[in-house]
Amino acid sequence: MAMKKKAKKVVKNVGFVVLALVILSAIVYVTGVIIGEFPNPLKDDVVPEPEPGDVIVFTLSNGGFEQGSTGWAVRHGFNIVSDVFHGGTHSLKSSGTYYSSTEDPNKGDARASWTNSIAVSPGQRVVASAWIKTESSSCVDGLRIGMDFKDSSGSPVKVVDGEFVKWGNDWTYREISGVAPAGTVRINLWLQTRPYACPESGWYDDINLEVIEPAE
Numbered sequence: 699m700a701m702k703k704k705a706k707k708v709v710k711n712v713g714f715v716v717l718a719l720v721i722l723s724a725i726v727y728v729t730g731v732i733i734g735e736f737p738n739p740l741k742d743d744v745v746p747e748p749e750p751g752d753v754i755v756f757t758l759s760n761g762g763f764e765q766g767s768t769g770w771a772v773r774h775g776f777n778i779v780s781d782v783f784h785g786g787t788h789s790l791k792s793s794g795t796y797y798s799s800t801e802d803p804n805k806g807d808a809r810a811s812w813t814n815s816i817a818v819s820p821g822q823r824v825v826a827s828a829w830i831k832t833e834s835s836s837c838v839d840g841l842r843i844g845m846d847f848k849d850s851s852g853s854p855v856k857v858v859d860g861e862f863v864k865w866g867n868d869w870t871y872r873e874i875s876g877v878a879p880a881g882t883v884r885i886n887l888w889l890q891t892r893p894y895a896c897p898e899s900g901w902y903d904d905i906n907l908e909v910i911e912p913a914e
């Protein structure tokens with residue numbers, strides 16, 4: 699009888715220890731996701747580290763705007779300047795603009811973007827980066843880059859939004875990446891300032907984008 703009781707007690711204690719470990723692990727994991735130490739499975743893309751044998755199949759040209767707007771759709775709210783830059787002697791300046799898709803449908807998207815389609819196949823890795831500077835402002839958000847992975851009908855199969863460089867920061871580096879999902883035929887790289895009507899300015903420079911064919 700005593701042995702049985704003792705065994706029951708041991709089982710109960712082990713049960714408590716396991717439960718405590720599970721709760722502790724959950725707290726550590728959730729804290730990790732919140733502070734950004736661990737990937738958030740709902741949000742973050744797991745992009746493999748570079749491997750020997752990876753081949754870069756596309757590199758963006760004129761990411762520093764030294765050839766003016768060549769290759770870029772510089773829409774309303776954007777212009778090439780030579781008084782502020784991160785590299786070389788030019789950058790892309792973003793100023794407050796007005797955009798309403800319902801009131802003014804023909805004005806066009808208030809995002810600058812790389813005009814030419816960049817061919818990407820499923821499984822290929824895309825890494826893009828930019829240097830961004832912003833004036834001080836009480837506006838929310840700021841400036842960021844992002845990319846849309848699109849299928850043959852032009853529908854996005856995946857969107858990667860970069861983290862904003864908030865208003866009031868000197869040149870700051872941002873990098874985004876993603877693996878092309880099934881159905882991808884191309885990507886669209888875009889530069890976005892939010893809110894569009896913020897009266898202050900921001901600048902983009904030294905933008906890089908590589909499409910990488912992973913090693914076999």
Ligand SMILES: [Ca+2]
Pocket residue numbers: 761762763764783784785786787788789903904
């Ligand atoms: Ca430049």
